Amino acid sequence: MASFPILSWITLLPILGMVIILFIPKNQEKIIKGLTLLITSIQVILAIVILAGFNYAKGGVFDASSFQFIEKFRWIDIEGFSWIGRVKIDYYLGIDGLSVPLVLLTAIICFISTLSSFSINKSVKGYFAMFLLLDTGMMGVFVSLDFFLFYIFWELMLLPMYFLIGIWGGPRKEYAAIKFFLYTLLGSVFILLAVIGLYFSTTETLADGSKVFTFNMIAMMDPANYSADGILSPFNPDNLRFIAFLGLFIGFAIKIPMFPFHTWLPDAHVEAPTAISVILAGVLLKMGTYGILRVNYTMFPEITKQLIWYIALFGMINIIYGALTAMAQKDFKKLIAYSSISHMGFVLLGMASLNTLGISGAVLQMFNHGTITAMLFLIVGVIYDRAHTRDIDGFGGLAVQMPIYTGFTTLAFFAAIGLPGLSGFISEAFVFLGSFGFETIRVIAIISTLGILLGAGYMLWTLQRIYLGKLNEKWATLTDMDMREYAMLVPLSLIIIFLGIYPSAMLDLMNTSVNKMVQFLSESGKFLGSIK
Amino acid sequence: MDLITLSVIILFIPLLGFVLTLFTGMNFKWAFLIENVLIVLGFILSVVLLYNKLSGYLDTDIVSEFNWINLGIIPFFGEIIIKLGIKLDNVAVIMNFTVFLISMVVHLFSIDYMKGDKRYSRYFAYLGLFTFSMTGIVVTNNVLMMYIFWELVGLSSYLLIGFWFEKKSASDAGKKAFIVNRIGDLGMFAGILILFVTYKTFSFQEIFNAVAAGQLPFNSEFWLTITGLLLFCGAIGKSAQFPLHVWLPDAMEGPTPVSALIHAATMVAAGVYFIVRIFPILSGDALLIIAIIGAISAFIPATIALTQNDIKRVLAYSTVSQLGYMIMALGIGAYVFAFFHLITHAFFKACLFLGSGSVIHSMHHEQDIQKMGGLRKKMPITYATFLLATLALSGIPLTSGFLSKDGILAGTLAYTSLTGNWFFTFIGFTVAMLTAFYMFRLVILTFHGEPKNKEKYDHAHESPFFMIMPLVLLSGLSIFIWYTPNPFNADSGWVLSKWVKAPTLSVPESARYPFMVEEQKQESIVKQEEEVTFSHEYTHAMHSAHVPTIFLSGFVAGLGILFAFLFYQWKKLDPNKLAAKVKPLYNLSYNKWYFDEFYNSVFVGGTLAFSNFLRWIDNTIIDGIVNGSATLTRGVSKVSGKFDNGVVDGLVNFTAYFSGFIGLLFRKFQTGKVQTYIVLVIFSLLILLFLFKSF
Amino acid sequence: MVTVSLYHYLFVSTILFSLGIFGIVTRKNAVMVLMGIELILNAANINFVAFARYGNFGFQGQLMALFVIVLAAAEAAIALAIVLNIYKVFSSVNVDEIDRLKE
Secondary structure, eight states, X not given: OTTXXXXXXXXXXXXXXXXXHHHSOTTOHHHHHHHHHHHHHHHHHHHHHHHHHOOTTOOOTTOGGXXXXXXXXXXXXXXXXXXXXXXXXXXXXXXXXXXXXXXXHHHHHHHHHHHHHTTOOSSHHHHHHHHHHHHHHHHHHHHBOBHHHHHHHHHHTHHHHHHHHHHHSOTTHXXXXXXXXXXXXXXXXXXXXXXXXXXXXXXXXXXXXXXXEOOBHHHHTOGGGBOTTOTTOTTSTTOOHHHHHHHHHHHHHHHXXXXXXXXXXHHHHHHSOHHHHHHIIIIIXXXXXXXXXXXXXXXXXXXXXXXXHHHHHHHHHXXXXXXXXXXXXXXXXXXXXXXXXXHHHHHHHHHHTOSHHHHHHHHHHHHHHHHHHHHHHHHHHHHHHXXXXXXXXXXXXXXXXXXXXXHHXXXXXXXXXXXXXXXXXXXXXXXXXXHHHSGGGHHHHXXXXXXXXXXXXXXXXXXXXXXXXXXXXXXXXXXXXXXXXXXXXXXXXXXXXXXXXXXXXXHHHHHHHHHHHHHHHHHHHHHHHHHO | OOHHHHHHHHHHXXXXXXHHHHHHTTTOTTHHHHHHHHHHHHXXXXXXXXXXXXXXXXXXXXXXXXXEEEEEEETTTEEEEEXXXXXXXXXXXXXXXXXXXXXXXHHHHHHHHTTTOTTHHHHHHHHHHHHHHHHHHHHBOBHHHHHHHHHXXXXXXXXXXXXXXXXXXXXXXXXXXXXXXXXXXXXHHHHHHHHHHHHSXXXXXXXXHHHHTTOOGGGXXXXXXXXXXXXXXXXXXXXXXXXXXXHXXXXXXXXXXXXXXXXXXXXXXXXXXXXXXXXXXXXXHHXXXXXXXXXXXXXXXXXXXXXXXXXXXXXXXXXXXXXXXXXXXXXXXXXXXXXHHHHHHHHHHHHHHHHHHHHHHHXXXXXXXXXXXXXXXXXXXXXXXXXXXXXXXXXXXXXXXXXXXXXXXXXXXXXHHXXXXXXXXXXXXXXXXXXXXXXXXXXXXXXXXOOSOHHHHHHXXXXXXXXXXXXXXXXXXXXXXXXXXXXTOGGGSHIIIIIOOOOOOOSOGGGSOGGGSOOOOOSOOOOOOSOOOSOHHHHHHHHHHHHHHHHHHHHHHHHHHHHHIIIIIXXXXXXXXXXXXTHHHHHHHHXXXXXXXXXXXXXXXXXXXXXXXXXXXXXXXXXXXXXXXXXXXXXXXXXXXXXXXXXXXXXXXHHHHHHHHHHHHHHTTOOOOHHHHHHHHHHHHHHHHHHGGGO | OXXXXXXXXXXXXXXXXXXXXXXXXXXXXXXXXXXXXXHHHHHHHHHHHHHHHHTTOTTHHHHHHHHHHHHHHHHHHHHHHHXXXXXXXXXXXXXXXXXXXXX
């Protein structure tokens, strides 16, 4: 088993599927759908296998030897030409406690949204081919440890997303798609610049003793690997580390999306088909926070600590701004989109706490938000499929007509407002415990608790306007959920309840890594600080 | 079986009922029986628990906990293990018993009351969820679990208040209850954060021990006070204290048995119970503020209740007022009596609510007392039980209410004698009088006099057995004999002398009330007459306040009842004339002091306006910038497009035209005739010959 | 007595060549153009023979002339065939009208 390249399989399987789909005739829609479902379910199984084989005691983070399921071999090796020198890029995959929850999340969400995609009937072949490509891109980001590879996967996900929104979207799909694309591309440019800067500042010693520039992310985390005159080297008195940090941060922040870079999200969500909204909110947004955690925190610990107050501040703004703006929305899906912004604020706030409780809370919140928001978007999809409108005020009294659906909605809504016993509570509580425990951002943490209140406000108000009250006669013909919708919502509900009661299942998974990260931040920050 | 296991079983029985009833209720007509049978079972087990605890472990607390989240040793914090657990002390088992008793009678009452509702079994499922959450609050040993169940109580109350969600007012009320509670919970959560950051634990006992050992939040007594007050915020929300009391009257939109269970006896008692739990770490300043909030909450709703016409609303305001009483009692140190009043109040207020449910049921959902009257003859048992509970609420001797209320009033007197502060005494006695007045107004308007709505009166009838039985049971519990053999002195009863005792305080002595500081044990006063609460000084003050209180409280209650009869029964005085005379005061009371209007316009309206403003910002400013930059880019691209077409392309095209022109010129030579070519070749050769001639 | 020298031969062949060129360039009839080509070939033959006579080349010049004569015959046969085809297509052998090369 040890030699089985499971990470490659879980990452590249969808691409394989895509290739196969390209050879299937266009009109064999059932086969295409079935194949996609098969592939995503294999992914879920692989994720579970990974989970079963995961060693909880190994931390990873900055320590190459304690990453797990490592696959590393020379991928591109071009003998030096002119000033660039020898270009050596590794195919380097590996996971630790920070990425495992997200790998699992990606697998689950892709599986669920495949089910949700079954209602697509416009050029099915193209859709599922794009879908699988997207799947690979997302999975790849979470498992790659080589920055070049990371960036490729990062960009790989962009293109299918553009088409998925732009072709299968709603009435303003072109606007939404181009907005999404440009926004994210802008972020990617910043990231790319920083990556190049890092590349030319970091060297790796090969077996024969020669030093070459490297894209190895783990090497980039160790100050010892920086050449003295690299532009991003901490040893260089005129380094541009601050700017590079900002570039990376903005690049990732656009993906989160962090205020004020968030306006692509509501539009993209509103126009995207349900399954794509699910993926967008469920997985894509996490890539931003994951990037900050994996890249900014470990490669620029001293600047992270310097700016931590601002990160927390933006977290707070996200929480409160998102919640308040959500309250004013008339479109159900837009409301959920803004609630996503609010919830991602908790992730930022938790990360800003720089201690185990907060960062665990943040990673857990990524996972929980993934499942909860996925459920919320599916719920919007269920009603949109039937009523073909998302106007909140146009509904009313659906609880009479669709009791089971309302039951699921209530569960999801209360999970989203952090009701104890459901998964959202634990992560929010941890975020607050952590951020309150960090003196610098204590006040911000206290103000952010307002988000809990506002969340309850808009969620319950929505619940009331759509589901409670007298049944609007217009909707007296709507049917309750069908089997496919059960198949999507029941697993998510079970996950939400399970993690609410037994959060240790997820917390233990990441605990070692998070502790390592916190230790790293507190120590290496000091080390780098003394250099400067 | 040990008591902890028993308690865990009791805790999860209602949850089991909830799950089973919810999932079978869709297709199975008798699903509600599952819940009912389980709750009766739960009640029997809680009696067993109560008996075993009080007989076998009277003075020991049984605690058991397990590791819920074990983070091990983490940087900055040390070892973090989040534990959940159960603590069974006397207070907990008594409360547990109370919760199950009332929950059971409410279940039984509902069988008939809710008959015919289209979501019949779901109603019982929700009741089960509520009972589960409430039991969790009661038996927990740590503040995190308290918060967890606290929120779950909020959820079940949301579901039950909004049970008839087709009515907009009901779904509004549910939402309001949840959100207003959340406001309080925010404070509580902040308090929990402070506790956790300071003590790295959630356990009550460990926190108490740490405080007693001198470890304070941020090392200051001030922050201890703040922490206490923040935690108290939770109680303000749950127990509907001023200024968050507004949700409780609205919550009457729920089915009446729910009001009896949640909004009279259990959920709203949770706040008081929570203060009882954290009492040892409340500093003197915190207690004073708590007492003031309690006093205000006792007074304002009492004045509102004077003029309300909805039978349930009167009871609701009365509940807020009585809860304020308890909170005030805690604030001035009358810990034991506060808890005692919590229990007695739970019984007779549940009885009153169920009685009102019985009335509403027989009057076909008429709730306006102005339209009732004379029901005494139609519903004798309901009348009798209602009257008994009213007497208890008014604090008439021989009832349980007298015992507990008297204790609280004695507490206020003792407080006055110790500190010279008359405020609480004044409020206490005034509210006692107001309570007696409005309760008898309610009784007289409902049951006495002539029926005002003849048609409904004719159809009125005594309720069926399952509705009457709970009334009898609960009103029976409003008699003194269950609590003490001496109807005038609760201290001699078993509840107070043996079961419930004031806890040892953990607060540093410098931060306590002066009278709560224990004296130096310099003299050998071995005259151990009885239990000493807080200090000898305080115990003495309580004793000497006891006798005057009996007379004084009897007097004010009698006065209140007398006026009620003068106004409504004998019509010697005309309430309308009085109302006209003090019009502004009357309006203030009738309109509930305009709290709702104020909150709606300021907080709700403000938030909504602000959120709309933010949406505008989002759509106009931020998106404006985004779209603007897009437009700008497009503009620039247009210009550069022009440039491209005009200049760059112009150059390119010029080149093309030029070469075309040249081509045109040379085309002339291209005749297609071989002969021409040959001539050209020959000429060219000749030219070349001349050119290269020299070489 | 004027002896016939190489230059005389060359002079004759030059005249022949020029006549040939003149015929090619000026004649409109394709057959006449072909005759011009024959003249040029014969001018070349004279040159070959003359150089062989006065130079030290043995019989190579004469041999080459023989080859040229054979070639000219073949060439005339093919060319006449082409002219016939041209006539078939264009109904004319006027070279001015046959300017397809232009296109």
